[in-house]
Amino acid sequence: MTESTQSRAWRKFVQHRPALIASFIIATYVLVALSVMITGWITLDDTNRRVGPPNVPGFGLQPDPEQRMEIAEHLAERIESLCDRKEPVTALREFRDLGSRRLADLSVEQFQEQAESVWEIYDQLAKLENVNDAVIASESSVRVTALLSDLDARCEQFLLPVAQTGATWRTLELLLGTDRQGRSIFLRAVYSIRVAIMVGLVTGVMAVLIGTLTGLAAGYFGGVVDGLITWLYSTFASIPSIVLLIVLAFMFAGGDLDQFINSYTGNLLRTLVGGRLDETLIPVYISFAITYWIGPCRVIRGETLKIKELEYVQAAVVMGYGRTRILLRHVLPNVTHLMLISFSLLFIGAIKSEVILSYLGLGVQNGPSWGLMISQSSQEVMKGFFWQIGTATAFMFVLVLAFNILTDALQDVFDPKHV
Amino acid sequence: MWAYLIRRLAWNIPVYLGILLFIMLVLRVRDPVFARLPKNATEEDKEDIRAELGLNRPFFMQYGALLKQVATLTFDEESWSKPGQTVGEILRRSIGPSLAITIPALVLTTCLSVAVALVSAWFRGRPPDRLLVFVSVLGMSVSFLVYIILGQYFAAYRLTQITGIDLFAISFEPEIADVDGVEFITSVWPHYYLLPVLISVVVAMGYDTRFYRAVMVEESLRDYIVTARAKGAPQWRIMFLHMLKNAMIPIITRVAITLPFLITGSFLLERYFGIPGMGNQLLLAVEGLDFPVVQSFTAVFAALYIGTILLTDVLYALVDPRVRLS
Numbered sequence: 001m002t003e004s005t006q007s008r009a010w011r012k013f014v015q016h017r018p019a020l021i022a023s024f025i026i027a028t029y030v031l032v033a034l035s036v037m038i039t040g041w042i043t044l045d046d047t048n049r050r051v052g053p054p055n056v057p058g059f060g061l062q063p064d065p066e067q068r069m070e071i072a073e074h075l076a077e078r079i080e081s082l083c084d085r086k087e088p089v090t091a092l093r094e095f096r097d098l099g100s101r102r103l104a105d106l107s108v109e110q111f112q113e114q115a116e117s118v119w120e121i122y123d124q125l126a127k128l129e130n131v132n133d134a135v136i137a138s139e140s141s142v143r144v145t146a147l148l149s150d151l152d153a154r155c156e157q158f159l160l161p162v163a164q165t166g167a168t169w170r171t172l173e174l175l176l177g178t179d180r181q182g183r184s185i186f187l188r189a190v191y192s193i194r195v196a197i198m199v200g201l202v203t204g205v206m207a208v209l210i211g212t213l214t215g216l217a218a219g220y221f222g223g224v225v226d227g228l229i230t231w232l233y234s235t236f237a238s239i240p241s242i243v244l245l246i247v248l249a250f251m252f253a254g255g256d257l258d259q260f261i262n263s264y265t266g267n268l269l270r271t272l273v274g275g276r277l278d279e280t281l282i283p284v285y286i287s288f289a290i291t292y293w294i295g296p297c298r299v300i301r302g303e304t305l306k307i308k309e310l311e312y313v314q315a316a317v318v319m320g321y322g323r324t325r326i327l328l329r330h331v332l333p334n335v336t337h338l339m340l341i342s343f344s345l346l347f348i349g350a351i352k353s354e355v356i357l358s359y360l361g362l363g364v365q366n367g368p369s370w371g372l373m374i375s376q377s378s379q380e381v382m383k384g385f386f387w388q389i390g391t392a393t394a395f396m397f398v399l400v401l402a403f404n405i406l407t408d409a410l411q412d413v414f415d416p417k418h419v
Numbered sequence: 420m421w422a423y424l425i426r427r428l429a430w431n432i433p434v435y436l437g438i439l440l441f442i443m444l445v446l447r448v449r450d451p452v453f454a455r456l457p458k459n460a461t462e463e464d465k466e467d468i469r470a471e472l473g474l475n476r477p478f479f480m481q482y483g484a485l486l487k488q489v490a491t492l493t494f495d496e497e498s499w500s501k502p503g504q505t506v507g508e509i510l511r512r513s514i515g516p517s518l519a520i521t522i523p524a525l526v527l528t529t530c531l532s533v534a535v536a537l538v539s540a541w542f543r544g545r546p547p548d549r550l551l552v553f554v555s556v557l558g559m560s561v562s563f564l565v566y567i568i569l570g571q572y573f574a575a576y577r578l579t580q581i582t583g584i585d586l587f588a589i590s591f592e593p594e595i596a597d598v599d600g601v602e603f604i605t606s607v608w609p610h611y612y613l614l615p616v617l618i619s620v621v622v623a624m625g626y627d628t629r630f631y632r633a634v635m636v637e638e639s640l641r642d643y644i645v646t647a648r649a650k651g652a653p654q655w656r657i658m659f660l661h662m663l664k665n666a667m668i669p670i671i672t673r674v675a676i677t678l679p680f681l682i683t684g685s686f687l688l689e690r691y692f693g694i695p696g697m698g699n700q701l702l703l704a705v706e707g708l709d710f711p712v713v714q715s716f717t718a719v720f721a722a723l724y725i726g727t728i729l730l731t732d733v734l735y736a737l738v739d740p741r742v743r744l745s
Binding site for chain 1 (some may be wrong): 435559701705
């Protein structure tokens, strides 16, 4: 019976076009996450490093004239201050504010001369009341535009040509612009895929596992076990999940808990997860798992109660099969679809709650996540800069939408009565 | 029915005790004494603060103290991070601002999404229905925080900048916290609370519409609808009279279940707009390791939650003669 229903469900699933597209999208996300995790083509340092001036728009769009002046001013000031250091040559060589771009091979005097020539143009532009208006105004447009491109060209001479330091990587760094601290939005958003998949996967698996075990036990054994488990989940359900989540995340965020576990298990957690970013995720995983196991537990307990009364289970009892065998061979396979649906729902829940936790400073630390990107962008939005919030939202939107569609399809396929 | 009610109440007593026990245990993962130590504190200082907070008592005594407060409904313990204010005072003061957001939001969301769900069910399977379902899934896939940030930027900031009309405030101002009565409804509420309400309606619409649509569609497949159709009743009559009336039970259940959540307010909205409501107060308490506030709040909420669930069960039995309480 199991096999025939499964294959029918499978056939229905394969015919469900949106669900296939959704699965494909999810697979792509998982592959990107894996590639980041295994090959490390984006490292944590890449996402935390300055790659250019703050709030540069993406897709190679020109920043507005006022901002172009600020960028030039910032760069020239920076280089002059480096030249004034005690050891200007090493200071200049170690300049890393522009990501993968490096300073040109010039002497200190040449740099200073170059900076002077930047100031020359800059001062001419600074005399104008508002450069943004001057570019549009017909009488000054041609002159100001020429001055601006001259300014850009002179700034460009500080640096080695892009071709020598990896043009593709530079394009990626600036593909979607930079945030308020000059970090690459694209690299951060892609690295966040890894974080999101980790959070969704770990919490989903943990919560579904706990929920399935408790639900099966409660439904099948009944009696004291059922009473105890029902009591436990009623208790958890009577505290609003968001309150529970915040309280747990805050209480465990101090690092006491993982230190405690580590000290008693010989650094088990550290060797398992490792990395300064993943360590900060432990409280997040734990609070999600404790908060969200209730859902799968309730559903699976109900289904087990129903299955227990079915004839084929009764037959198995009559044939003298042991409880464990009946539970694993006869009951468990018939609740797997519920596990799948719960997992899919939990994945969405985890990704969305991560945003809330990150906004409250209880989420990911030491690294990027979509939640952090969205919460950091509120000040940029006030200045009319939408690249960061747009990117993080778009990345998250596609994944969550795919999961939403997949969940609907799973429910359609396995539960034809569900509308 | 009374036997049922008493049995359910009796079953909920251990649950309630469990909730209080759980929240007390979780809170004690962190040591609140540490955060309150003065510089160069000695062991004695530590003990003094511990005694002052009442944490030197055995755990079951602390548990008993909380139970006593709940049983007598006197939340007169002093807040730890706001000296001079009792827990009861803090809860009472912050419940108003929370309700000013959650009640209008609940009413608006329910009415709008039931209406949209009716439209959707009317066109079931045809393009308008597909479009509505798709839009609600799209809406559900965007983070709450994004709605808040963009809502504040466009409705409160850009709108004022472009039109010059200061319709919505960018954030709450402490001076207006004490305004009440008519002035609150006419000037404070629309200016400071309406935007958060609208944002929360937009966010909740997707979820509610999908739920109510499922209810309506399920209802539209029932025999009595087929009978009504066969008799030649007009479509609008079937939709609004037959179907809506019968769909009221799941609608009321859903609304009833969300009632206790009205007092938790909305953490994100309150934090973002600086509204001094329950959610914001609770966040501050958690961050400040203010155990009395968190504990009492959880106790009040859990009581409301359990009460509401019981009440809906009983109402069910009263409304629907087929439901037997056993």
